[in-house]
Amino acid sequence: MQKPKQFDRNLIVIGAGAAGLVSAYIAAAVKAKVTLIEAGEMGGDCLNTGCVPSKALIKCARMAQHAREAGQFGVKLPEPEIDFPSVMAHVRQSIETIEPHDSVERYNGLGVEVLKGYGKLLDPWTVQVTLNDGSEQTLTGRAIVLATGAAPIVPPLPGLDQVGYVTSETLWDRFAKLDRAPERLLVLGGGAIGCELAQAFARLGSSVTLVEKAPRVLPAEDKAVSDAVTEALKRDGVTVQTGTEAQRFDRSTQGGGQAIVRAPEGEQSLPFDQLLLALGRRPRVQGFGLEELGLVEDGRLKTDGYLRTEHSHILAAGDLVGPYQFTHMASHQAWYAAVNGLFGDLKKFRVDYSIVPRAVFVDPEVASVGLTERQAQEQGIAYELTCYELDELDRAIVEGNRRGFVRVLTAKGKDTILGAAIVGENAAELIAEFVMAMKHGLGLNKLLGTIHIYPTMMEANRFAAGDWKRAHAPATALKLLERFHRWRRG
Template identity: 60%
Template sequence: MKKPLIFAALAAVVSYLIWHIGRTPPDLAMLRSYLDDLAALKAESPVLVAAYFFLAYVLVTALSLPFAVWISLAIGALFGFGWGLLIVSFASTIGATLAFLVSRYLLSDWVHDRFGSRLAAIDEGMRRDGAFYLFTLRLIPVFPFFAINLLMGLTPIRVLTYYLVSQVGMLAGTAVYVNAGTQIGQLESVSGILSLPMILSFALLGMFPWIAKLALSVIRRRRVYSRWRRPARFERNLIVIGGGAAGLVSAYIAAAVKAKVTLIEGHRMGGDCLNYGCVPSKALIRSAKLAHQMRHADHYGLAPASPEFSFRRVFERIHQVIAAIEPHDSVERYEGLGVEVLQGQARLVDPWTVEVTFPDGTKRSLTTRAMVLATGAAPFVPPLPGLDEVGYLTSDTLWDSFVQRDEVPRRLVILGGGPIGCELAQSFARLGAEVTQIEMLPRIMIREDAEVSEYARRSLEADGVRVLTGHKAIACGVSDGAKWIEVEAGGTRFRIEFDDIIVAVGRAARLKGYGLEDLGIPANRVIETNEYLETLYPNIFAAGDVAGPYQFTHTAAHQAWFAAVNALFGFARRFKADYRVVPWATFTDPEVARVGLNEQEAREKGIPHEVTRFGIDDLDRAIADGSAHGFVKVLTVPGRDRILGVTIVGEHAGDLLAEFVLAMKHGLGLNKILGTIHTYPTLAEANKFAAGEWRKAHVNPSVLRWLERLHDWRRGA
C-alpha cells in the first residue's frame, strides 16, 4: 500500500500546483509580456535559455501539469520552428516517459493485484499490439497526453517501445503548437490553434494506422486465397467436420441461429468422450468403486464381502450406459434440430469446398462460406519395439475388446502415468487384476503438485497397483508363449510379464486424411489457430482436441461457441477464445480437481502467492461418509483474498471445484465464499472452511488486542 499512498501524495502536490497557478491562469497577453524579456535573455545566453526551457518542459510533462501548450508556444516564439520543434519533441517525450515510469512503479502492481484477472486480456493485447494502439493515440492531440502516460504505465508495453513510439507519434501535434508559437503575434486565442478542420485532420491521421492495418489484412487475405477460385454462391453457411463435443456444439449453435449447417462424422456420433473416454471410463470407475466398497464394507459397520461378478457383464453395463446417453448426440436428434448429418469421410478440396466419401464409396461435394474442423484426437502409440507383436490395447479399443471376455486380465500392464493411465490402473486393480503401471517421468500426474502426485500414488498402491515411476519402456516381446515388457531404471533393465497391455501415454490430434496439407494449413502437433480460432484461412476454424491447448470435453465445447459464432458472424464482430479459468479433474479415488495455478506452476512462473489449506479429514460430512481424506488448497494473491488457483483432493472433488470456478470467473474472492451459507452437513462446506482458514490467517493482531481491551473495559475489569 505504500506506493499508492506515495502516488496519492504526489497527485495532491500536483493538484495544489495546478490550483495555485490556476488562480491567475496564463493567457496570450501574459505570454507576450514575458517574451521580450525572454528574447533579451536568449540573445545573451541562448544555450542556457534553451536548457532552461528543455528542463522546464520535461518537469511539466513528467508531473502531468497542464501548461505544456504555453511552453510550446513560448519555445516556438523564441527559437523558431526548427529548433523549437527539436527542443519540444525530445523534452515532451522524455517527460512523458518519466510520467509513464512513475505510474508503472507506483501503481502497476497495486492495480494488477486488485484487477489482475480482468486486465489479463488487456495485457495480452498490449503485449501484442501495444505499439500500434499507442501510436494511434499519440497522433490525435485531443486525447489528454498525461492520461495516456499514466494509463500506459499500467500495461506491460516495453519502456523503449513507449519512448520511440511517443517520439514519432507526438511529432505532428508538437509541430502544430510550435508553429503556432512562431505566429504568436497573430494568435487571438489558444483554442484557435486546434480549429475544427485541424481536429478533423488529426482524427483522420489517427485513423490512418487502422486503415493501413485493415488494408494489410485485406492484402494478406487476398494473398492466402489467391490460388483458389471462390464459388459464386454457397450451398451451406457452415460445414462442421467431426461429431464429437466441439463439432456437436458448433452444429447446434449454427442450427439455433437458423444457419444452413452440415455436420460430417466419419465414425461414431458423440466422438471420443461418449464412445471411448469420459462416459465409459466413469461407468468403469463406478463399478470398480462399488467392488472396492464391498470388500471394505466393515468400514461402514457391515460384513465385508468378496464381490462376485462377470467381467463381461461389467463391460456390457458400460455399453448400456453409452447407449443410454447416445440419443443426446444422435443423428436423429441433430437432424431434428435442423442439422444435416452426413456419415462419411470429409476432405477439404479448397477453402470453401468439402468432399465427402460415403461408406459405399460414393462421393459428394458441398460448398460453404465457413468450416469448423473438430476432428478430435486419438491415443498416441509410441514407437516401442515389439509392441505390435504382443498386441496392445488403448483407451479407444479396450471397451470393445474386454466386453468379449469373461475374466479380468490376470496380469495387466498400463503404460503411462497421466490421468487416463491412473484412472484405468486403479479401476482394473479394484476389479481384481494385478496391475503394473509404468511411467518414464519421476512421478505420476506430473502436471499436479508433488504432494498431489504422491497422494495419488499412495491411493493406487493401496488398491494393489504396482507403480513404477522413473522407468523407461525399452521393448516388448514374447518368449515361450509369455508376453513381456522390458524397462530400464537407474541403469538396470528387467522384464515384466503380462497378459494384456494398455497404452495410455497421451493423445494426438487427428490431422491426417482431411486435406490440410493440400491447402497448406499449418498443423504440426495441432492445427495452428489464432485467438479467434481461425486457421491460415480466415473462413476455416478449428476447435476441440485438434486445436489444443487443452484436451477436455468441456474446453472443446467452450471453444466451439467461439468458432461457430466467429464463423457465422465474424464479418460483424469476432470474439477471442477465453482460457482464463479452465477447470479439470482426474477421477481416481480420491478425485483430483484443479482450476487456475497450483503451487508448482506459481513457483515456475515466479508468481507471488499465499497458500491456504483445509484438511477434509476434519469435515463432518466426510467423516460420516467414511471419506475423511484429502484437502482443499487455495492459492491467493499475498495479503488479498483474490483466488489464483485451487486444487482439491477428495471425494467428489470435481463437483466441489465448481464453486471456485464460478468465483474466479466473476472475480469473487474468498470472503464472498465465506459469507455464503452452505448446507450442513455437506462436502461443499469444505470450500467455506478453506475460506475461513484464509480469514483467520489474515486477522490483524492489533485489532484483536484493542477488542480485548474494549471487552475488558465493558466488564469493568
C-alpha cells in the same frame, strides 16, 4: 483457388464429437444452414471410447471396493465376485442410453443436416464428402469448422506390434470378449487416463503395474496431488513405477509378453497378459486435406487466438487444436469456433482460457482450476497457500472419506483466488464453487460469507476460506476490541 460467389452452406462441420456437435447446434440455433459430417459413431471419443465408458467402468470398480470396505461400517460382506462380462455390459448399456442425446435423429430435429461419411477439403471452401454408402457429395461452405479430435499415441518401440496392445479407444471391444479382467495388466502412462484405468482394473481383480516416465504420476499437477494419487493407487494394489521408460517388448510363448524397461534401479522385465497404452493423444490432421492446404505444421493444426487457421473462415475446436484435451473445453471452444465462423467478419471473440477446471476420476477424485503452486513459482507470482485437510470435516468423518484436502492459492496479502486443487470424495463437483468464484471475481471472504449446508463435503471449501481468514486476522483491531470489551465489563 477461386472463392465461390455463393455457398451451399453457411457452416460445414467435420467431426461429430463434443466440439462438432456443439458447433453445429449453435449454427442451427441462429438459423444458419449447417451440415455436420461424421464417418464414425456420433458423439465421438467422449461417448464411445472415452468419458462415458471409462466412468461406467470406474463406477463398477468403486462398487466392488465399497463391498470390500463395508466392514468398517458394521456391514460384513465376503470378497466381491466380479462378473466381468456384466461389468462390460454395464459399460455398453451406459453408452447406448446416452447415444440418443448425440444421435443423427436428434440433430436433424434441431435443424442440422447430418451426413455419415468422410469429409475432405478440396480447397479452402469446398468439402468432398465420401458417404459411407460409397457415394460422393461436394459442398461449399462460407465457413468450415474442423473438429476431428485426437487419437491415442502409439510409440515406435521394438516388438510392440508383436505383443499386442490396447489403447483407451480399443480396449472396450477387446475386453468385452474376456470372461474376467486381465490377470496381469501393464499400463504405460501415468496421466489421467492411465491412473483412472489402472485403479479401476486393480479393483476389478487385475494385477496392475503402472509405468510412468516422469518422476511422478500426474506430472502437470502439484506434488501434493500426485503423492495423494500415488498413495491411493498403491493402496488398491497398483504397482507404481515412476522414472521408468519402456525400451522394447518381447512376446511370450504362453501369450501376452514382457516389457523391457529402464528404471532407476536399472533394466527390468515386466510380464503382462494385456498391455494398455495411455501415453497421451495426438491431433487427427491426416486425411482431411489440411496438409495439402498448408495448414499443418509439425503434426499440428496452426490456429490463432480466435481458433482461425491461415484461412480465417476455416476454424478448429476440440482435441484437434488443444491446448486442453477435455470434453468441456471442446464444448467451450465450439462456441467461439461457430460464432467466429458465422459472424467473425463483423465481430470476433478471442477464446478465454483463463479459468479451465480439470478433473481426474480416481478415488479419491482430483479436481483443480487456475494456477498450480509450481506455475505460480515459475511465473514469479507472489502467492499464499492455504490447505484444509478433509480428516477434520464432519461429513468426511461419518462417511469414511477422510482422505484428501482443499488447497487454495491466493494473491499475497489478498483473498483473490489464483488457483485451487481438491483431492477427495466428489472433488469434481466441489471445485465448481472455486470456478464460479474465480469467473466472477469473488474472493475467499465472499466464499466464507456464503451459507453452506451442514453436514456436506462442500463445507470443506468454506473451512479453507476460514483458515485463510484466521491467518489474516487484523491483530491491531483485535487488540483494540479486547480493550473495548474489557472496558464494557467495567
